[in-house]
Amino acid sequence: MLREDRAVLDSRRVVVTGLGLASPLGCDVEEFWTNVTTGAVATALVTRFATDGYPTRLAAEVAAPGLSDPDPDVPRSVRYVRHSARAALRQAGLGQGAVARERAGIVVGTVMGTRPHLEELRRQGRPLTRGGPWDTPGLLADDPARTFGLRGPRQAVAAGCAAGNTALALAADEIRAGRADVMVAGGVDELSEAVFQLFTTLRALTPDRVRPFDRDRRGMLPSEGAGVLVLESLEHARRRGAQVLAELAGWAVAADAHHMTAPHPKSAGLLHCMAESLRGAGLRPDEIDHVSAHGTGTPANDALEAAAVAEFFTPYGARPALSSLKGMLGHAQGGASALEAIACVLAVGRGRVPGNPTLEHPDDACAPLDVVRGPSRDLPVRAALSNAFGFGGNTSAVVLTRYGG
């Protein structure tokens, strides 16, 4: 292959060179990885707001001085993204001058944007003014862009609880189209009483633990956090000698176009996304070793997702190791799939997949699947698929593969 041809191909390949996060299981990647592979469970009594009147009083919160403290001026979601982006850029070695800043951009996915900040303002007796940070979702991208001098493509994108993966997909599109060399991408949301109330009304909250794929699962628990990945064209990463953590080999977004809250009964969007993301990656289903499920722990979600994953993989004789982080983390909404993508990068790089530590009795619907028991499993992972979907029928999937040069 001519050197020029390889450079062109490498400019279209997207790799991961940095990770950063703020989560209820740690605000440092190593701490997070240790926790999600040793069965730590973050869901506990809510401290952020009074829950005396609620039948379920559990959620998962980020607890880190400076990040999660009340601050009337800077929403927690903005601080979570800023912290995560800083860590990811540091790991990528993208300090000042390491990249032409016009070629470095940011995409942040979210469900509620900075809106939950209005609750903090109300708790402090402050007015809701027009144009305030509580009503400016673009801040989630603007703030880190200004802080870190990212002057390339910039976007805040909402796609329900598929927002994290959707942000990765949009960012990867910018690189593949040649509009950027580096993209900071991920998702975020902060814990919100309105969301807690909403899911209470919908009777979607479990009274104890989140048990994805368990026959006795009783629902989900809200959570919060941010996950940020530094994406980069392989050509750019090679040129500056960056360490490649994994390749973002495929991605897809779609809509169920079915119902505002109920998933498509035949998982149309999810099946489409799994197929398209693998097609983009040039992989067959039997080349996927690990599936990071959306796995909220609600009866309806897990049954449909298990059936869709089985339908997709079984014809190829494939039984990838399946797990959901939400049994440990709760559901971080816009941050969820970004955190799950980070776990996939780590699984690919370290040969270990997180388990389902809250799983006791696997649902019969999971019989065709290899649902990981216990806190983790040592397993060489060539490629991992991460699914996400949300209210409104937004669906997305990303494929992360081991980088072999």
Place this chain on the structure above:
Amino acid sequence: MPNQSLPSTDVVVTAVGAVTACGASTADLLDAVLGGAAFFRSAQVPLVAAPLPVARGEQPAQARVFAGHVTGDLDLTDTVGARTARALSRESRLLLHALNGCGAGPVADTERTGVVLGTLHAGRGEYLAIHDAAGGTGGVNPVWGPQTGYNAPAAQLSIHLGARGPNLTLSSGTTAGLDSVVVGARQVTDATCDTVVAAGVDTLCPAVLGDDDGTAVPEGEAAAVVVLQNARHATGAPLARVLGTARTTAGPGDDQAALTSAADRAIRGALAEADRSPAEVRFAVTASGGAPAVRRAQLTAITCLLGDSVPVYDAAASTGVTGGADGTLAVALAVEALRRGEVPPGAPEPGTPLALCLAVDAGGTASAVLLGGEVT
């Protein structure tokens, strides 16, 4: 039957619709803008649209707001059925009315049709209503729940259209509505979709304190829809062509200069992608979010690049500042002007009327779309 004579990457606009304080069509909007009419008044705004009765009897907040209000019947029973119509948010109602107004409806090629929406406030009223009722002692109206997220109106569009392609909601400031057209056009160009419904929407809120100093442009509510299609696979007659798009971000420097630079580069980028010259642009339509610094930056960039004789229109003077709808309204307005032949005189080359749409956000981003009429 695909039209093989057209390049596969050509993007055409086959329908536009708008619901604003000026009326329920793009024709109403253009008449108002050309006539310099404004439609601001004080009226009651409820926190949520048509809430269902609930046991606890929460009374959603209302307040009088001086703004550009959409008036008229927003019932959608005939379009989506009575049950669904009752549960729709006001944003979704406006959007579906805009969609109906341009004759668009459920699509045949579901997998190849996407939705991209710009909004800055979608779900705000529902979120506030739920938080008002929070405390766990009683329920809230469950129909508000799925409407609280920014993605809800776009999701409702996909559901109504049966569109299973990508569904994206963009919320990056004043450029969001024009970004929906930029991103949608790129999805057609890169063959992700054959059709993208690009849209923008925002509504008013009674619970937000304004910064009314007597000089700001009032807020408004509006929805706009622009149907983008691959020219080869277009199912409707082209009203205009998307010739070039660009998005830029401000570099370092003082705010005014940085904003002007971002606007300048966005215009140049759209012209370069279209391989057109500034002299071919007959008029410009802007979205500024009502920010004076942004307005100055836009006018400076347009004047420097296109000359001072190019008319510049801004719908906000008639509709109010409509958040995520501003940029999409700009495109709908430009297409309507091109379609109707309301092109200002003095074009250097007869038969090549081009329109520039430009949105700049005070946060430092700029987007531009270059449109051509049927004969380009």
